Amino acid sequence: GAVVSQHPSRVICKSGTSVKIECRSLDFQATTMFWYRQFPKQSLMLMATSNEGSKATYEQGVEKDKFLINHASLTLSTLTVTSAHPEDSSFYICSARHRGGYSYNEQFFGPGTRLTVL
Amino acid sequence: SQQGEEDPQALSIQEGENATMNCSYKTSINNLQWYRQNSGRGLVHLILIRSNEREKHSGRLRVTLDTSKKSSSLLITASRAADTASYFCATPRKINSGNTPLVFGKGTRLSVIA
Numbered sequence: 001g002a003v004v005s006q007h008p009s010r011v012i013c014k015s016g017t018s019v020k021i022e023c024r025s026l027d028f029q030a031t032t033m034f035w036y037r038q039f040p041k042q043s044l045m046l047m048a049t050s051n052e053g054s055k056a057t058y059e060q061g062v063e064k065d066k067f068l069i070n071h072a073s074l075t076l077s078t079l080t081v082t083s084a085h086p087e088d089s090s091f092y093i094c095s096a097r098h099r100g101g102y103s104y105n106e107q108f109f110g111p112g113t114r115l116t117v118l
Numbered sequence: 119s120q121q122g123e124e125d126p127q128a129l130s131i132q133e134g135e136n137a138t139m140n141c142s143y144k145t146s147i148n149n150l151q152w153y154r155q156n157s158g159r160g161l162v163h164l165i166l167i168r169s170n171e172r173e174k175h176s177g178r179l180r181v182t183l184d185t186s187k188k189s190s191s192l193l194i195t196a197s198r199a200a201d202t203a204s205y206f207c208a209t210p211r212k213i214n215s216g217n218t219p220l221v222f223g224k225g226t227r228l229s230v231i232a
């Protein structure tokens with residue numbers, strides 16, 4: 001159980017286009033999902049916290065108008081990279097926390113989406 | 119901000135040897151977690167150790183936690199080529215908060231040579 005999927009797994013787009021990445025919890029409900037970004041050979045950096053039914057909370061330095069997050073249901077959060085540019089090329093990973101509330105912050109990670117902007 | 123700091127940044131060993139990776143953190147925690155990431159892939163949760171635990175085992179993995187020194191170590195015994203990956207420690211950003219994100223260390227890139 002506790003599987004998180006991401007779609008697409010890989011996307012290549014032209015500069016200036018928008019790209020939507022989906023994060024789904026397949027067999028559990030997640031009131032909170034997190035979006036991370038990872039550059040090559042670097043660690044994961046938190047971009048935003050996505051709460052079902054409310055606005056996302058963005059980390060300092062992350063442009064909310066650039067990275068639109070929607071968490072419309074308990075099993076789906078989407079990240080839209082608007083007007084993508086080559087510097088947005090990265091590996092985007094989501095994680096979901098079980099609604100049941102395991103007391104020790106266990107999160108389940110998606111397999112990631114590799115975005116390449118030409 | 120990065121809380122966990124792993125060392126070494128890169129480690130290369132022969133198959134069959136043990137690999138030890140260390141992680142330090144800065145704030146109080148209620149647990150610390152270790153993850154593995156194969157190149158270009160997502161994260162695999164390895165083990166979670168609670169702040170009241172000093173040592174935990176899972177198969178060939180052994181994790182220790184020293185809250186007085188704010189450090190943890192991950193030992194992989196009898197390493198295999200398939201253990202080649204990056205290993206990250208992660209801690210909750212806020213203590214006693216269920217919806218807090220994880221803060222990841224910089225990671226250790228482990229290469230196991232057959």
